Amino acid sequence: MTAGADGEFTGKVVLVIGGGRGIGAAVAEDFARRGAEVVVADTDRLPSAYNHYRSTAVTGYAEAHELAGKLTAEGLSVTAAEADATDEDAIRRLYRGIADGPGRLDTVVNAFGVTHVSTVEQMELAEFRHVVSGNLDGVFLSSRAALPLLRAGGGGSIVNFSSVSGRTGFAKVSHYCAAKFGVIGFTAALALEVAKENIRVNAVCPGMVRSHMWRYLLSEFARPGETEDECWERMRAMIPQREFQTPEDIAGLVRYLASAPRVTGQAVSVNGGMTTP
């Protein structure tokens, strides 16, 4: 696909929060390649308690910066911004920057999220709170801040990230399930509040995408003596289609939701059949 001034999102401004890597990065690139002016927000400043991914550092903003540089060099319109979605002031600054910069907003994608593995019995209250707040607070803060800008442009779209874990329970991620079920409830309620204003609010529910987040989960779910590849194969067997979803699969759905004029209040799964209605 080529960049161009005649893409289907030309003239549109899209904000992707949590777009430094993983699924969010694919979403940002997808919109940029279709002509949108994209702001990719992410953070390097998550408190260490948020860094459950066993990496040496959380480098979301550094990766957002790198992505913006790579896509800008191709002639696309992408800028990086530092913002922790759970920080009210940071979200306020982020949206003020969009109002003062591009001056309009058409689509917001809340693609950030954190996870952690523990049984309920062994879970600390701080761990429960950090996963619930890391997945939900930002959805509230970002959606609230987006509304005046979307309204000023005559409407727009918010796409929140839930999960297959927002559709059914999984052992050892009760806090993550609680948060992702919560994202769906929040999405449905907000959609009704703003439906008459041409602002649409939907959620996507990925199943299993081989991102940084899943590599952490794999390290927790691997059985003693099991190699990473063997563990991946055991996970694949949980998917009826026997294929992991790709970041591009999810980006395709986000793009659809950003432009489907009559779709609002929905939570749509891309999970290879892991859940059915």
Ligand SMILES: NC(=O)c1ccc[n+]([C@@H]2O[C@H](COP(=O)([O-])OP(=O)(O)OC[C@H]3O[C@@H](n4cnc5c(N)ncnc54)[C@H](O)[C@@H]3O)[C@@H](O)[C@H]2O)c1
């Ligand atoms: N990977 C999967 O299989 C899967 C499945 C279901 C749902 N999801 C959801 O999809 C979304 C993206 O997941 P991913 O797999 O790409 O994860 P990832 O860990 O690879 O990427 C998440 C990005 O979000 C950023 N981020 C996290 N908290 C943030 C915050 N408070 N403020 C700003 N940025 C923040 C991180 O720095 C990172 O760049 C998440 O909401 C996740 O829960 C993922």
